[in-house]
Amino acid sequence: MFTNTINMIIRGRFCRRVIILILIFLASFYGTVLFYGDLKIPRVMRLTDLRRCPACYGVTVCPELYSNQIIPDKNDWTNMLFNAKNIYYGYTKSNRRIVLKKLAHDWEFSEFDNKLCKAWKLNKNCHPIDLLNVTGVEKKLEQLVHFNLTVPQVEPRKGLVFCPYSFGIHDFIEPALNNKKTSRNYQSDMINIWTMLSINPEPIVLQVIPKSKGWQVPAYGGVCGRLEIVAYEGQPLSVLGNIHWHRKLIIAKRLLDAAMDFTYKHDRFRFYLMDWSTDNIVVNEKDEITFVDLEDVIVLDKHISPKSDLPDWYKRYFRDDNDPANVFSIENMCKHHLSDHNIYAACHTLGGDNEPFLHPVPVDFQHWAQLSTLLRDCLKGTDRFKTVVLLQRYIAELLTKGSVVGIGSVR
Numbered sequence: 001m002f003t004n005t006i007n008m009i010i011r012g013r014f015c016r017r018v019i020i021l022i023l024i025f026l027a028s029f030y031g032t033v034l035f036y037g038d039l040k041i042p043r044v045m046r047l048t049d050l051r052r053c054p055a056c057y058g059v060t061v062c063p064e065l066y067s068n069q070i071i072p073d074k075n076d077w078t079n080m081l082f083n084a085k086n087i088y089y090g091y092t093k094s095n096r097r098i099v100l101k102k103l104a105h106d107w108e109f110s111e112f113d114n115k116l117c118k119a120w121k122l123n124k125n126c127h128p129i130d131l132l133n134v135t136g137v138e139k140k141l142e143q144l145v146h147f148n149l150t151v152p153q154v155e156p157r158k159g160l161v162f163c164p165y166s167f168g169i170h171d172f173i174e175p176a177l178n179n180k181k182t183s184r185n186y187q188s189d190m191i192n193i194w195t196m197l198s199i200n201p202e203p204i205v206l207q208v209i210p211k212s213k214g215w216q217v218p219a220y221g222g223v224c225g226r227l228e229i230v231a232y233e234g235q236p237l238s239v240l241g242n243i244h245w246h247r248k249l250i251i252a253k254r255l256l257d258a259a260m261d262f263t264y265k266h267d268r269f270r271f272y273l274m275d276w277s278t279d280n281i282v283v284n285e286k287d288e289i290t291f292v293d294l295e296d297v298i299v300l301d302k303h304i305s306p307k308s309d310l311p312d313w314y315k316r317y318f319r320d321d322n323d324p325a326n327v328f329s330i331e332n333m334c335k336h337h338l339s340d341h342n343i344y345a346a347c348h349t350l351g352g353d354n355e356p357f358l359h360p361v362p363v364d365f366q367h368w369a370q371l372s373t374l375l376r377d378c379l380k381g382t383d384r385f386k387t388v389v390l391l392q393r394y395i396a397e398l399l400t401k402g403s404v405v406g407i408g409s410v411r
């Protein structure tokens with residue numbers, strides 16, 4: 001009798017909890033459906049936060065969004081409910097898969113918005129539209145990137161680091177400007193640029209080094225409000241640990257090529273990628289690789305005349321092997337005309353001590369001794385610039401010789 005009563009009480013409590021949980025779930029589900037549901041405005045427009053413009057990324061792709069040319073994935077509603085990263089997937093009318101990126105967490109936007117009026121010395125109830133009347137935006141861009149370089153910030157770093165001298169930023173942003181200086185819309189372009197340099201410079205970087213010119217970055221679709229549209233470029237390296245060894249070698253070669261491109265290919269700038277996480281590198285069905293997260297990039301201006309503050313400018317900067325794997329001095333990178341950062345990072349991704357991409361090695365792969373020696377040289381040797389070329393050549397040779405046998409077993 002007594003145990004029966006206890007059981008009933010427990011069951012009663014348990015049922016009540018389950019019912020409450022179901023109610024909470026239904027409320028949030030229908031809330032989301034209502035919020036993002038098919039009302040008159042296309043669903044996707046609700047993600048843009050257009051009312052914050054010109055403190056936004058721009059409006060280049062808004063007409064396509066308004067006219068339903070870009071459609072978020074219908075199956076993506078769970079993502080919309082629980083999406084801390086603010087990444088959404090969708091399709092264009094022509095069936096091209098795309099990614100919609102807000103480029104920051106909601107709390108980062110709040111922090112930015114809270115500081116907006118103060119940053120421009122406007123009264124504290126200012127509206128973003130008031131930014132169209134502020135003066136000195138060009139100087140402000142220089143101050144911002146200078147601040148990002150010199151003031152040690154809490155991790156993760158926010159905003160673009162452009163170095164060594166900040167005045168080069170005007171040439172850097174040129175490809176991202178839609179209007180001439182004489183145009184009425186120039187001011188709003190510049191506020192857009194300032195916003196991106198403050199929150200996430202990715203849309204600018206994608207226009208400076210476009211995929212159409214062979215850079216290993218996503219095809220850029222445009223921006224609308226606080227939303228960026230890029231092409232879907234494949235699956236992250238982090239989920240491709242078990243693919244065929246031959247494919248792994250192709251990808252390995254392309255990673256080294258990309259490291260060299262970001263370091264050498266641009267006439268004016270070097271791009272040191274600071275976040276080589278295997279989530280940020282994606283691979284398509286042709287094994288082409290793309291670096292999808294261009295938030296944390298150091299842009300080095302090669303065309304400067306070093307003043308007395310840069311006595312070692314013409315020397316190369318080598319990563320000190322005693323540093324922990326993820327530590328690399330931005331200050332030092334910015335004081336030298338060339339650093340081996342990207343090369344080290346690529347070799348670390350392939351053969352470093354943290355879940356390297358080229359592991360496990362198949363037992364019947366007969367060239368590992370040579371390959372691993374080169375990788376070790378790249379990680380620990382004294383001249384990475386020399387080793388990387390040998391490594392590229394060696395993998396290319398393995399691939400062209402067809403000497404990479406089909407392999408299932410691993411070492």
Ligand SMILES: Nc1ncnc2c1ncn2[C@@H]1O[C@H](COP(=O)(O)OP(=O)(O)O)[C@@H](O)[C@H]1O
Nearest residue numbers: 085099218230231232233234236279280292293
């Ligand atoms: N263009 C793209 N193609 C394919 N997947 C992408 C693309 N952009 C982002 N992703 C996926 O979304 C994830 C998060 O995007 P990312 O730009 O790295 O944002 P975060 O700053 O949150 O890391 C990536 O790890 C990748 O899996």
Ligand SMILES: [Mg+2]
Nearest residue numbers: 277279280293
């Ligand atoms: Mg990322």
